[in-house]
Each structure stands twice: as structure tokens, then as C-alpha cells.
Amino acid sequence: MEYRIVKMEACHLEEVHNAELECFPEEAWSFKDFDDLLKIDAVKGYILVDSEKNGEIVAYMMAYEVVDEAELINIAVLPKHRRKKLGNYFLNSWLKHLQEIETVAVFLDVRESNTPAIGFYKSFGFELLGIRRNYYSDGEDALVMKLDLESTE
Numbered sequence: 001m002e003y004r005i006v007k008m009e010a011c012h013l014e015e016v017h018n019a020e021l022e023c024f025p026e027e028a029w030s031f032k033d034f035d036d037l038l039k040i041d042a043v044k045g046y047i048l049v050d051s052e053k054n055g056e057i058v059a060y061m062m063a064y065e066v067v068d069e070a071e072l073i074n075i076a077v078l079p080k081h082r083r084k085k086l087g088n089y090f091l092n093s094w095l096k097h098l099q100e101i102e103t104v105a106v107f108l109d110v111r112e113s114n115t116p117a118i119g120f121y122k123s124f125g126f127e128l129l130g131i132r133r134n135y136y137s138d139g140e141d142a143l144v145m146k147l148d149l150e151s152t153e
């Protein structure tokens, strides 16, 4: 198996949106949500593709990279590819890139019921910073998590 990380471009959005429908069937973002986000300068998108399967998308993520801070907007691994350390490889590669551009802190929000994602983020050292009450449209709280990054120099 050979995987590659590719910068997300407008031409990838249809496939990314199909992946989103599979990963978040109940609350998928629209194609326009992705399109609007990707047009923001500070927003970077990345996809993890399987080189052996014609560049099929295995995972995707979007994030704000602003001066020395970053915010992970979303990350998802397609259901059939989970628990194979691909999310770990993908997020780890992004964190290394952030260290290279001298980012000092990474923030994210996660549903308090999303045990897999919380376990995933904790495995990188993300810590609970606070709780945003009623953050999601269904009233669920969000956990705000933070990771301090050390410079690679």
C-alpha cells in the first residue's frame, strides 16, 4: 500500500464531498461549504490518497493556518480505512508541516460524544482546554482541545 498527501484543490471537491457524505451521513457539509472554505486564503485542505488505487481518497482534512497558530476544522478517514494508523500518519504529517512553518499551537473543537476522535486527538497529546456549551445545532457541547508544538529547530 502506498499513500500520498496532496493539497486539496477545487478539482478534488466532488470526491471530498462524497467522502464527507460517507463519513458524516447525519450532518454532512454541503459541497458549497467546502468550496467556500477552500476559497479563504488561510484555509488549507489536504487529502490522503491511495497511489495504488488510482489516487482514491482515503482521508481528508481542512485547517486554518494563521501566523503561528492553526485550527483543525475537520479530519476524516473513510470508514473502511479506519484503525489502520492512516489518520495517525495523516495528522502527524500535518503537525510536522506546522512545526516547519513555526506554528506554536493547534486548536480544535470536537463533539463531546465523539469518543473515537477524542481518543485519536489525545493520542497526539491534545489536551482539554474548555467546553463550548450548546455549540452544535442539536445542542451538543464541544470540547475545545489544544496541542502545544515544539519548534523543530
Ligand SMILES: CC(C)(COP(=O)(O)OP(=O)(O)OC[C@H]1O[C@@H](n2cnc3c(N)ncnc32)[C@H](O)[C@@H]1OP(=O)(O)O)[C@@H](O)C(=O)NCCC(=O)NCCS
Binding pocket: 023, 073, 074, 075, 076, 077, 078, 081, 082, 083, 084, 085, 086, 087, 088, 089, 110, 114, 115, 116, 117, 119, 120, 121, 123
Ligand atoms: C478519528 C479518526 C480520524 C481516526 O482515524 P483512524 O485512521 O481510524 O485512526 P488511527 O488508526 O490512526 O488511530 C490512531 C490512534 O487514535 C486512537 N483511536 C482511533 N480510533 C479510535 C477509536 N475508535 N476509539 C478510541 N481511540 C481511537 C487510538 O489511540 C489509535 O491508536 P491505536 O490504534 O494504537 O489504539 C476516524 O475515526 C474518523 O474519521 N472518524 C469520523 C470522522 C470524525 O469524527 N472526525 C473528527 C471530527 S471532525
